[in-house]
Amino acid sequence: MIAIAKPYLTEEDAQAAYDTILSGWITQGPKVQEFEEKFATYTGAKYAVAVSNCTTALHLSMIVAGIGPHDEVICPSLSYIATANAIKYVGAKPVFAEVEYGTYNLDPVDVERRITTKTKAILIVHQIGFPADIDAFQTLASKYNLKLIEDAACAAGSAYKGNKIGCHSELVCFSFHPRKVISTGDGGMITTNRSDYYERLKQLRQHGMSINDRVRHESKRIVFEDHVEIGYNYRMTDIQGAIGIKQLEKLDWIVAERRKVARFYDEAFKGLPFIKLPMEQKGYYSNYQSYSIYIEKICPVKRNDLMQALLDSGISTRRGVMTTHRETAYKVECLGVSLVISEDMQDNSIILPLYVPMTQEEVSYIAETFVAMIKNANSGLMPSRNISLVNNGHKR
Numbered sequence: 001m002i003a004i005a006k007p008y009l010t011e012e013d014a015q016a017a018y019d020t021i022l023s024g025w026i027t028q029g030p031k032v033q034e035f036e037e038k039f040a041t042y043t044g045a046k047y048a049v050a051v052s053n054c055t056t057a058l059h060l061s062m063i064v065a066g067i068g069p070h071d072e073v074i075c076p077s078l079s080y081i082a083t084a085n086a087i088k089y090v091g092a093k094p095v096f097a098e099v100e101y102g103t104y105n106l107d108p109v110d111v112e113r114r115i116t117t118k119t120k121a122i123l124i125v126h127q128i129g130f131p132a133d134i135d136a137f138q139t140l141a142s143k144y145n146l147k148l149i150e151d152a153a154c155a156a157g158s159a160y161k162g163n164k165i166g167c168h169s170e171l172v173c174f175s176f177h178p179r180k181v182i183s184t185g186d187g188g189m190i191t192t193n194r195s196d197y198y199e200r201l202k203q204l205r206q207h208g209m210s211i212n213d214r215v216r217h218e219s220k221r222i223v224f225e226d227h228v229e230i231g232y233n234y235r236m237t238d239i240q241g242a243i244g245i246k247q248l249e250k251l252d253w254i255v256a257e258r259r260k261v262a263r264f265y266d267e268a269f270k271g272l273p274f275i276k277l278p279m280e281q282k283g284y285y286s287n288y289q290s291y292s293i294y295i296e297k298i299c300p301v302k303r304n305d306l307m308q309a310l311l312d313s314g315i316s317t318r319r320g321v322m323t324t325h326r327e328t329a330y331k332v333e334c335l336g337v338s339l340v341i342s343e344d345m346q347d348n349s350i351i352l353p354l355y356v357p358m359t360q361e362e363v364s365y366i367a368e369t370f371v372a373m374i375k376n377a378n379s380g381l382m383p384s385r386n387i388s389l390v391n392n393g394h395k396r
């Protein structure tokens with residue numbers, strides 16, 4: 001079975017974790033600090049604050065941006081549910097806006113339409129690694145005096161107009177979940193250029209403590225901490241920090257390898273009827289966290305049948321990115337919400353395997369199998385367990 005994704009973890013990542021475990025310092029400490037400094041340098045942001053995952057990164061970003069009850073935050077519904085949940089955690093209301101076909105990202109025109117006197121922020125998502133149009137949202141944010149926050153969970157290593165994601169906005173949140181391009185098991189990071197946000201984020205992630213464990217540990221004089229506000233335990237461990245440092249060193253190479261697979265898929269699928277490929281606009285650089293294909297409604301084969309036929313052929317796939325407003329947790333408050341494009345994209349997109357390293361045999365097999373299914377569909381043959389697929393002798 002070809003997996004949908006695999007983290008790229010090596011002996012050196014394992015060695016870094018091993019060394020940290022034996023160092024005697026395993027929770028947030030020197031390795032987390034080093035990872036933060038290196039991540040800030042990598043993205044071009046002034047500061048980086050490591051946290052337990054991207055959901056907690058988003059939660060803290062909402063707090064420091066001053067979002068609270070009765071505020072509205074515009075975000076896509078077409079995203080992992082954590083995007084909207086972070087808005088709910090501070091008592092605010094997520095207002096879902098439409099995305100665009102091809103880019104999977106928020107449509108600035110639809111976002112502007114949804115701005116009200118209650119709107120406090122726009123939370124953009126760089127979906128499946130494709131940068132959103134940051135300039136367009138910065139223009140909207142300054143026109144209406146709103147905060148702009150980036151959910152870059154999927155976008156470590158992606159770039160927008162020549163600069164790495166992480167340096168453009170006041171608050172940018174990353175994920176290091178194993179489904180992302182680099183991983184620390186779980187983990188998250190917030191980048192910011194504001195020193196006041198930086199200081200408050202560090203405090204909030206550690207129970208609102210005025211000094212951190214490391215400073216206290218290294219002090220030659222006794223020091224007593226104060227808890228200056230109600231904070232959280234959203235710390236990253238030093239074991240994760242040590243892995244993160246090693247993962248970061250490989251990030252550009254991993255992205256380059258992912259892009260090779262994406263280019264191969266692009267070539268293999270171009271010109272096929274009934275499908276729309278992910279669209280990387282000029283000046284945008286995707287890390288291809290996922291390779292998602294939209295199946296047009298006129299395609300004689302339904303998306304789920306394709307997924308089943310691919311699974312029967314030993315290829316794991318996933319449905320397109322979820323829509324939050326149709327999940328049970330949001331259904332009641334979203335009664336009457338209709339997002340035609342987002343719903344269509346969730347219902348008719350398919351994510352193909354993409355990870356590093358993939359063998360040429362695997363990539364070719366996936367591409368040939370998919371092409372054969374679409375071509376068979378075009379000639380009236382529905383994919384089923386009986387359809388003979390191109391199989392170049394791929395063994396499993």
Ligand SMILES: Cc1ncc(COP(=O)(O)O)c(C=O)c1O
Nearest residue numbers: 053054055080082083153175177
């Ligand atoms: C767009 C988006 N935002 C937020 C998250 C949450 O990330 P984490 O699992 O690190 O909390 C994810 C995870 O899949 C995501 O895809």
